[in-house]
Amino acid sequence: MDNIVNIIIDGKEYKVPEGKNLVDVAKAQGIYIPTLCHFHEVNPPLGTCRICTVMV
Structure with missing residues (x-):
């Protein structure tokens, strides 16, 4: 069984x-x-442009 985590996106x-x-x-x-x-x-994926950077 997968562990479930809570995340908050835009509140x-x-x-x-x-x-x-x-x-x-x-x-x-x-x-x-x-x-x-x-x-x-x-x-x-290269992950070098940082366009998808989000606050964690």
């Missing part, structure tokens, strides 16, 4: 499986986080 709390990718979680909730390296054409 709203979500319960998600531990280890899930934050960009995927946000997208599933209809929340847009701009990214460049998350495109399927970029493999592996």
Whole structure:
């Protein structure tokens, strides 16, 4: 069984499986986080532009 963790995005709390990718979680909730390296054409993702930087 997956551990469930609480995260808060824009003041709203979500319960998600531990280890899930934050960009995927946000997208599933209809929340847009701009990214460049998350495109399927970029493999592996570089993570160097920092456009998707979020406060943790």
